[in-house]
Amino acid sequence: MLKIHKINKSFGGIKATNNVSIELKPHSINALIGPNGAGKTTIFNLITGKISVDEGNIFIGDNNITNLKETEITHIGIARAFQITNIFPTLSVKESIKIALLAKIHGLNNMWDRFSSHSVNEEASKIAELTGLTKVYNTISSELSHGDQKLLDIALALALKPKVLLLDEPTAGMGPEERWEMIKRIKELWQKTKMTVLFIEHDMDIVFDIAQTIFVLQQGSIIAKGTPKEIKKNQVVIKAYLGGGKK
Amino acid sequence: MEIFALFDCIITPACLISQTAGGLKIGMLLFLVASGLTLVFGVLGVINFAHGALYMLGAYFSWQVMSITSHFGLAVISGAIGVGIFGLLFERLLINKVYNADLLVQILLCYSVILILDDLVMIIWGDEFLSGIGVPEIFQVPPIFIFDAIIPPFHIAIILISMIVAFLLWIIMTKTKFGKLVRATAINPKMLEALGVNTNVIKAGVFMLGSFLAGLGGALAASLGSVVSGMGNSIIIESFIVTVIGGMGSISGAFLASIIIGMARSFGAVAMPLFTDGIMFLIMVLVLVIKPEGLMGKKK
Numbered sequence: 355m356l357k358i359h360k361i362n363k364s365f366g367g368i369k370a371t372n373n374v375s376i377e378l379k380p381h382s383i384n385a386l387i388g389p390n391g392a393g394k395t396t397i398f399n400l401i402t403g404k405i406s407v408d409e410g411n412i413f414i415g416d417n418n419i420t421n422l423k424e425t426e427i428t429h430i431g432i433a434r435a436f437q438i439t440n441i442f443p444t445l446s447v448k449e450s451i452k453i454a455l456l457a458k459i460h461g462l463n464n465m466w467d468r469f470s471s472h473s474v475n476e477e478a479s480k481i482a483e484l485t486g487l488t489k490v491y492n493t494i495s496s497e498l499s500h501g502d503q504k505l506l507d508i509a510l511a512l513a514l515k516p517k518v519l520l521l522d523e524p525t526a527g528m529g530p531e532e533r534w535e536m537i538k539r540i541k542e543l544w545q546k547t548k549m550t551v552l553f554i555e556h557d558m559d560i561v562f563d564i565a566q567t568i569f570v571l572q573q574g575s576i577i578a579k580g581t582p583k584e585i586k587k588n589q590v591v592i593k594a595y596l597g598g599g600k601k
Numbered sequence: 602m603e604i605f606a607l608f609d610c611i612i613t614p615a616c617l618i619s620q621t622a623g624g625l626k627i628g629m630l631l632f633l634v635a636s637g638l639t640l641v642f643g644v645l646g647v648i649n650f651a652h653g654a655l656y657m658l659g660a661y662f663s664w665q666v667m668s669i670t671s672h673f674g675l676a677v678i679s680g681a682i683g684v685g686i687f688g689l690l691f692e693r694l695l696i697n698k699v700y701n702a703d704l705l706v707q708i709l710l711c712y713s714v715i716l717i718l719d720d721l722v723m724i725i726w727g728d729e730f731l732s733g734i735g736v737p738e739i740f741q742v743p744p745i746f747i748f749d750a751i752i753p754p755f756h757i758a759i760i761l762i763s764m765i766v767a768f769l770l771w772i773i774m775t776k777t778k779f780g781k782l783v784r785a786t787a788i789n790p791k792m793l794e795a796l797g798v799n800t801n802v803i804k805a806g807v808f809m810l811g812s813f814l815a816g817l818g819g820a821l822a823a824s825l826g827s828v829v830s831g832m833g834n835s836i837i838i839e840s841f842i843v844t845v846i847g848g849m850g851s852i853s854g855a856f857l858a859s860i861i862i863g864m865a866r867s868f869g870a871v872a873m874p875l876f877t878d879g880i881m882f883l884i885m886v887l888v889l890v891i892k893p894e895g896l897m898g899k900k901k
Contacts, residue, residue, distance in 0.1 A: 402795075423799075424794055424795070424797075425794065425797045425798065425799050428795070428796065428797030429797050433795075433796075434795060436795075440789065440791065440792045440795060441789070441792065442785055442788045442789050442792060443788065443789070444788055444899070445784075445785070445788060452781070453781060453782070453784075453785045453793070453796070454796050456778050456781055456782065457782070457793065457796040457797050457798045458796070458797070510792070510796060513796075514796060514797060
């Protein structure tokens with residue numbers, strides 16, 4: 355579904371990604387892990403067109419999306435939820451999801467049309483239900499709990515009906531209970547939508563619990579990939595990331 | 602101060618109706634210009650000091666079309682559309698370069714454009730007052746008398762046209778997809794971009810719409826008075842007052858504030874004819890003290 359082929363990116367003299375190749379199978383859920391500064395968010399920024407790729411290619415299916423504009427990549431089928439929640443703080447949950455749906459439905463065509471609110475309303479309420487936001491549907495986004503704001507960020511990405519959903523630390527800033535609640539929700543979402551998911555996460559218990567494939571990044575290079583079982587046993591990963599002597 | 606004159610006016614139906622109609626005319630024309638200014642500020646975060654110059658261009662464009670075609674409607678529409686297109690070019694070539702710049706840079710850019718446009722219109726149309734585009738033939742009829750108040754039918758037409766524009770603007774901003782995306786752009790443009798919307802198109806559209814409104818105001822003003830270089834300088838001050846009173850970025854606030862200022866000018870001319878400008882500033886100061894975010898502005 356998503357294929358990253360030997361991408362390189364440097365900032366000044368520093369290599370942020372070094373020949374990174376990642377291939378995600380359709381309908382799979384995958385984790386990208388690595389210590390701080392390993393280049394995880396850079397990879398998300400390269401995939402979404404936020405920053406340009408120096409070398410290499412990125413494909414969604416047969417579409418080469420390398421260095422396309424951010425907006426074009428979104429329309430081809432990549433959506434992203436951010437590490438620092440990115441929402442419309444003064445709009446309600448309902449209005450926010452409707453804006454995302456409007457962006458998806460026609461792009462910038464038919465701008466002066468009175469949009470048919472019936473179908474958009476119906477779709478928005480479905481997305482709220484899917485993300486567990488029905489109870490706070492009419493609440494102003496800035497008044498939501500941190501967890502619900504994260505869910506709204508994901509709901510906005512889901513409204514774009516992406517082929518690939520990128521989640522940048524979906525549990526960042528949450529307490530243990532809230533984290534597991536969020537993970538449960540993401541798992542359900544993935545099972546229901548069957549889209550391809552790639553997420554960045556620091557909590558290894560969470561990663562091992564839900565990821566089918568794990569990609570381990572260190573200093574801009576992929577040092578290992580495999581199932582949770584394989585990664586747990588991988589000596590290079592254990593040495594570099596999971597903490598030396600533990601076996 | 603002739604406070605008794607004001608009292609007499611209020612209890613005399615002819616004076617009350619006549620001054621109210623006059624206030625509405627001033628207010629509605631002011632709304633056309635101020636709504637564009639507040640729209641641009643609310644979405645783009647730019648205080649477009651050159652907005653008054655766009656109003657002036659609207660007057661000149663309509664005067665030019667009127668002198669060629671002698672068609673009032675065509676002259677007004679051409680003035681508004683011409684300034685809308687000019688605004689689009691202005692935004693694409695200049696204003697978008699200073700969206701995130703320091704306020705001082707934005708002011709300097711706008712002030713340069715004002716000076717250039719003031720000189721350009723003098724080079725093209727001369728430095729003398731032009732006589733305006735006049736009242737269309739259909740309205741060259743005897744005035745309407747309501748309780749002995751004399752109201753020119755054309756003034757009623759101007760009020761109605763401005764109210765229709767205000768209504769259309771409300772429809773656009775609240776009921777269309779464009780309006781919803783404009784609101785979202787004002788709140789979080791980065792998020793909208795992440796959702797796949799090219800916000801540059803929205804921003805250019807907003808600036809074009811704001812310029813169109815300034816041009817329409819200028820074209821209609823050209824029917825009521827003369828056209829001269831620098832005519833936008835006084836309207837921009839009044840528009841700022843309206844924007845501050847109504848709440849920066851609030852179109853409904855601009856509507857309310859325009860009516861308040863229009864009435865203050867109209868009735869102020871009866872009570873304090875030498876202090877009508879002062880009344881406007883006084884109202885602004887009062888609003889800033891009591892409700893700093895403006896009558897319909899949102900607290901930040």
